[in-house]
Every structure is written in C-alpha cells, then in structure tokens.
Ligand code: FES
C-alpha cells in the first residue's frame with residue numbers, strides 16, 4: 001500500500017510505486033481534472049503542485065512523492081485569486097488545458113507575485129493551449145496577481 | 154439517462170415543456186402535457202425547453218460543447234424571445250435526436266460554424282412560442298386582452314404593474330397548444346442578445362469538474378487501447394499476446410481486423426499492455442512515402458489535366474490581351490488537429506440497446522455507426538455527447554465509435570476506447586496539403602482582368618460526403634476561390650485531385666483555411682505589381698459597399714491603415730468571406746537579420762451578422778489569430794516509410810505564449826442573420842502576416858509554415 005497526501009487528505013493506493021503520478025491520480029483516485037495529453041512533459045496539462053511546485057505528473061513517479069503534499073485544482077479554494085480571475089476573464093474555451101495551466105500559474109505567482117508581461121510570457125511559454133486562450137490567460141494572471149497584492153499576500 | 158426526457162417524464166412533470174419533432178418538411182413544436190396524454194406524439198420528440206414551477210428554465214442543446222460558447226449562445230436566443238430572467242436559465246446536453254438536426258444539412262453535427270446560423274429562426278420561435286403561451290395564460294386569468302400584457306425578466310406583467318412569474322403560470326399554460334407563428338421581437342428591443350454574459354460552462358471548467366470523454370467512467374467499464382497500423386495499408390504479422398496479458402490489470406487482447414485491442418481495468422494498464430504487444434507490422438502499401446515523395450506527387454499532379462470548377466468570361470483571351478501577366482505557385486503542408494483531448498469513445502452494447510458516450514462533433518454519424526454495427530434500430534442507440542477537449546473538425550470521425558462498440562459486444566461490458574497522443578497524430582485525418590499555380594493578367598491601369606487558379610489537393614468530401622463531389626470537383630478543395638470576394642471579369646478555377654494514402658478530413662475553415670492563404674497572398678503580389686496600396690487595390694476589385702468591402706474598410710479604419718508604422722515594423726492585410734461571414738486581418742510585424750519574425754499586433758474585423766454573444770465571438774477571434782499564427786509559423790505533419798512520422802507535440806510545435814501578439818477584435822454592428830464565427834476568423838491570419846513580412850523585407854513567403862531561411866540577410 002502506498003499513501004499519498006492529495007489535497008490535504010491521506011489516500012491509500014494499491015499500485016506499483018513506479019507508476020506515473022498522473023495515472024494514480026486518474027485511475028486509482030478518480031481525480032480526472034489532471035489531464036493526459038502528451039505523456040512526455042511537453043504540454044503542461046497534467047501539472048499538479050508538489051509541495052507547492054508545479055510539476056508534470058506524467059513524468060513524476062509516485063515513489064518519489066510519498067512524503068509530499070500534492071495539490072490538484074480541487075485543492076485550491078473556490079475563491080482562490082487564480083480561479084476567480086479565470087472566471088472573471090472568461091479564460092477557458094474547451095477547458096481541457098486549464099487546470100494544469102492554472103496550477104502552473106499558482107506556482108509562478110508564488111515566486112513572482114508582481115510579474116511583468118515579459119515574465120509571464122517566459123514563465124508560461126512551455127504550456128500548450130490548442131484553443132488559443134493565451135491572450136485571456138495573460139490577462140487572468142495579471143488580475144490574479146493584482147488580487148493577491150490587494151489581499152496582502 | 155438523466156438528460157433525455159422520456160414521454161413518461163413529460164407527463165409526470167408539472168412544468169411547461171416544449172418539445173420538438175421532425176415532421177415531414179418542417180420541425181414541429183408541441184406542448185407535452187397531460188391534456189395531450191391521449192394524443193400520440195409523432196416521430197421522436199426531444200424536449201427543447203422546460204419552464205418549471207420554481208421558475209428555472211432549462212434549454213436542451215444538441216450541439217457539442219467545444220468551448221465555443223454555443224451552450225450559452227443558444228440559451229441566450231431562447232431567453233431573449235421568452236423575456237426570461239437570465240439568472241434562471243440552465244443548459245443541458247441533449248441526446249442525439251431528430252429535432253437537433255440542422256434544418257439545412259438534415260443531420261446533427263457541430264461543424265461548419267453552423268450551430269447558430271442554421272437554427273436562428275427555430276430557436277427564436279421556441280422562445281417566442283413559450284412566451285405567447287404564458288402571456289395568454291396570464292391574460293385569461295386577469296380577464297384582459299393578451300395585447301395588454303407585457304413580459305420582462307421572467308414575469309408576465311399586468312398594465313397595473315402586478316405580475317406573475319413564469320413558474321406561477323406554467324400549470325395553466327400547459328393547457329395551451331404551441332402557437333405556430335408567434336411574433337418575433339424587433340432586434341432593437343433585444344436585451345440579452347448582444348450583451349455580455351458569463352459562459353455557463355466556465356465555472357465547472359475552472360473548478361476541474363467538467364467530465365470530458367477521456368474522463369468518463371461508468372460502473373463495470375474497462376479501458377481499451379487499440380494498436381493501429383503505423384504504415385498505410387499495413388497489417389500485423391505477429392504480436393506477443395502473453396506479454397500483454399501478463400501486465401497487471403490487462404483483461405483481454407482482441408484482434409479487430411488490422412488492429413489489436415488491449416483491454417484493461419485502467420487506462421495506464423491498457424497503455425502498458427499495448428506497448429508490451431511488441432507487434433511486427435508488414436511494410437504497408439506505400440513504403441516509399443515520405444515528405445519528399447509527397448511533395449513530388451503534388452507537383453506532378455499540378456501538371457496534369459485539371460477539371461474546371463468554375464469559369465467566367467474568357468481567361469485565356471484575357472491573359473493574352475493583358476498588359477502584363479504574373480504567375481506564382483504556393484504550397485501548404487498537411488497539418489494536424491492536435492486537439493488537447495485525445496480521441497476516445499465509450500460504448501455499452503446490451504441486448505436491447507446500445508449507449509455511446511463520446512465527445513463527438515457528429516451525433517447522427519455516431520448513431521448510424523453504432524446502429525449498423527449492433528443491428529439495433531436507430532431509436533435503440535442512445536448517443537450522449539460529452540464535452541470535448543477541442544475538436545476543430547476531427548471529432549466527427551467514426552474510428553473510436555467502431556472500436557468501442559465492437560469491443561463492448563465482445564467483452565459484454567462497457568468499454569472506453571482511448572487513443573494515446575501518438576495514436577492521435579498517426580490516425581488524425583489531416584487538413585489536406587495543397588499546391589497551386591495562379592496566373593493573373595493586369596490591364597494597363599493595374600486592374601485584374603484575368604485570374605486563373607489551379608489547385609492540386611486531396612479531396613475530403615470524396616471520403617466523407619461523396620454526394621457533394623460532382624464532375625470530379627470537390628467543392629471544398631476550391632472554396633475561397635470559386636467564391637472569391639472579388640469581381641474579376643475573367644475567372645478560371647481548376648482542380649486536380651491528388652490521390653495519396655494520407656487520409657484527410659475536416660479542419661477548421663476547411664478549404665478556406667488553405668485557399669485564403671494563396672488568394673490573399675497573390676492579391677498582395679498583384680497590388681505590389683500594380684503599384685497600388687494593398688487595401689485600396691482590394692477595395693477596387695470589390696462591389697462597393699458589399700459586406701467584404703465594408704469589413705475591409707472597417708479593418709482599415711480600426712487599424713489606422715495608411716498612418717505611419719512604428720520604426721522597423723510593417724503592416725499587411727488579408728480578407729475572406731466564408732460561412733456567411735466576412736473577416737479581415739491586419740498584421741503588424743518586424744523581422745530581424747536572423748530572419749525571426751515578430752508579430753507585434755493583429756487586428757481582426759469581423760462581420761458575422763447579428764452578434765448574438767459578443768464575448769464568445771471575441772474569444773473565437775482571438776483564438777483564430779493564435780491558431781492562424783501557429784499554422785503560419787510551425788505546423789507541418791511529417792511522413793516517412795509509408796506512415797506518419799510526427800508522434801507528439803515535441804515534433805509538432807504549436808504557438809506558445811511568447812509568440813502571441815496583442816490582439817484587437819472589432820465586430821461589425823448589424824442585425825442581419827447570424828453567420829458563422831469559429832471558422833471565418835481563421836483563414837485571413839496567415840496571409841496577413843506573409844503580406845506584412847513582404848512589406849518589411851521584400852521577401853514573399855509562398856509556403857506554409859514560413860521558411861525562416863528565406864529571410865536571413867546577407
Ligand atoms: S501530459 Fe504531462 S506534460 Fe503533457
């Protein structure tokens with residue numbers, strides 16, 4: 001039995017420790033907000049936070065995150081600035097890429113709470129959104145940063 | 154199925170339910186209520202609209218939710234005519250059913266930017282009919298003429314100011330028949346159409362609650378990964394069944410014709426099992442097929458005798474008489490849909506029924522496929538459309554439906570078939586590659602007097618809708634040329650069908666997405682040759698004050714065309730008309746000495762008739778720019794050894810954040826019938842950029858994706 005800490009809850013899983021985290025989250029725990037798209041760390045749609053750091057769960061093995069705090073989109077409160085900004089700026093189209101991109105944003109803003117446009121471009125240049133929501137992602141990141149600043153952290 | 158209402162449900166409910174059924178030659182709307190219990194409902198109805206006693210209003214939509222906004226736009230149209238309180242509106246996905254077929258195409262499909270433009274009259278009528286029934290019910294209760302009553306925000310209002318909510322009226326309104334010709338609103342009275350609304354599907358998408366096809370599960374379901382031949386025409390020669398079965402969770406290895414399915418309890422086990430198969434494939438029918446061979450094939454076809462797709466005037470004569478002639482060739486590659494969510498389908502075949510859950514763009518096709526494979530009549534096949542993680546035209550294809558239905562029959566349980574990303578690239582139905590020659594004649598004043606355009610391209614329609622192919626002409630392969638938005642006195646459009654094993658399919662904007670690049674680039678070449686301004690040159694060849702003329706004029710105005718351009722930058726334009734809409738783009742670019750193109754700004758002007766849901770239109774227009782730039786700069790599928798070489802996003806880059814320019818969208822204001830949106834905003838992007846690059850560098854880019862080498866200085 002493996003024990004994973006997902007969104008603050010200890011979850012027991014009977015799975016091979018060499019399984020990518022993506023599949024344990026989806027297949028074993030039914031957390032399907034974590035998406036499969038490329039499987040090779042190219043797209044960012046499977047991103048989760050591991051101890052606050054955005055990582056691509058398709059290339060992370062469960063054995064390496066046994067003591068870590070894993071956060072998926074469900075683990076952010078509904079009034080989290082990133083979620084609020086994403087709705088306010090009407091970002092998603094199909095929406096398939098968004099949870100991963102939002103989690104990468106959370107990590108990015110935690111390290112750079114007041115980013116310039118150039119810094120946003122650089123930080124988010126390695127994610128794919130085939131629907132082309134980039135202009136709105138950019139605006140939502142700026143809005144989330146402003147909200148966080150106003151809330152004092 | 155929760156989302157379908159059976160007849161029994163209709164009768165139980167205390168709501169006012171307006172259902173629809175396809176009657177011969179028209180769509181019949183009727184009220185399903187106990188008083189009609191004795192009346193037999195013709196054909197197969199499906200609820201369109203339900204107004205419940207608690208005032209909530211549910212709209213069933215038969216169109217796929219691809220995030221394009223239709224699932225909010227359709228309720229907006231109904232709510233408008235109904236005078237509903239927007240906060241009370243709900244939307245539900247309907248099962249595949251007759252009433253959701255396009256009245257133009259007679260099938261249920263989400264494509265061709267048709268969701269709203271084909272249903273404008275019907276949707277308005279549904280809302281208006283329900284409103285009239287509620288008004289007449291209130292008028293009866295108040296004993297006043299119906300004309301004296303007003304409606305607003307979900308209430309019928311008495312002249313003295315008191316009101317009854319729709320919910321309070323439904324019990325009695327259920328006794329009314331549905332009026333055949335309810336009056337429709339004057340667009341000047343619209344207060345929902347054309348306003349800002351939050352898209353109804355966005356909160357769930359942000360919270361991670363949306364269940365896409367790939368995420369779908371039902372009790373007893375297993376997951377199958379199907380190994381498909383990696384080369385065209387190949388079949389398997391041997392495979393290691395034992396190794397696959399030895400993977401924990403794998404429950405069956407099942408050959409299906411030329412492919413092999415690995416079924417497992419989990420997705421991951423199915424994927425590992427598939428890799429363990431260690432299949433030996435035959436070489437296939439075209440082992441020498443690769444990028445160069447395909448390129449040569451198209452070139453060769455361009456020299457072959459062509460079929461005439463359209464002719465007007467006498468091009469040959471005009472070319473002889475022209476003051477000067479110009480001739481050029483253009484080339485576009487095969488490109489992939491590369492939609493985010495890989496292809497999938499879940500099916501459960503039982504004795505008496507078959508259920509299919511799929512993020513499909515082709516509901517009718519899916520129903521037919523499942524019916525044919527199971528031998529069950531159509532009404533025993535339930536197709537539930539799940540939210541799709543992108544589609545762009547690919548999701549009408551039937552491969553996953555076939556495999557999941559066949560496997561469910563074999564395994565006697567629900568089966569979800571999924572494709573890996575590699576499967577998705579290898580089995581995509583690509584946008585056709587295309588090569589063309591264009592020759593034009595200018596008179597001494599620099600006006601185009603002849604345009605001869607020959608296209609060599611594969612035919613999408615020959616496979617998908619062969620009835621549309623007449624006299625060897627696939628109308629989609631030459632769309633955008635046969636209906637070019639310019640009036641030339643002599644026009645000849647010819648087509649040579651390229652036969653290759655590479656399978657092609659619908660891809661955003663279909664033929665327009667290919668041909669707009671060549672037409673609009675060549676128009677620019679001609680403007681340059683004539684020494685004219687590119688906007689003025691185009692306008693000079695358009696009907697004055699026609700919609701293409703007006704949208705290009707709007708673009709010129711909004712993008713400040715003709716005013717000084719920032720140092721080191723240049724501008725280009727392009728315009729298209731398609732799917733009953735009109736779009737134009739202005740690109741502002743710079744090019745450095747290493748040949749790197751930077752797009753600083755794109756301005757889009759769009760006339761799509763009445764703008765039902767402006768924010769969704771704006772989102773589509775932004776997306777059209779992003780995808781258009783992506784095809785201009787990056788996208789090309791590669792082939793080798795008789796199959797698809799491209800396997801993942803690492804060798805199929807798409808546009809990313811740092812390449813996305815500032816985008817401005819201007820929507821023309823009018824009240825004409827709605828045109829398409831998702832597709833018209835795409836085709837003129839790439840040529841606008843190529844034209845700007847020419848202006849900046851003097852180098853004409855006649856191939857997609859752009860070849861940076863051509864721009865390197867020195
Ligand atoms: S699925 Fe993990 S990065 Fe694409």
Ligand code: FES
Pocket residue numbers: 092093094095096097098128129130131132133220493542543
């Ligand atoms: S919203 Fe569809 S892929 Fe990003």
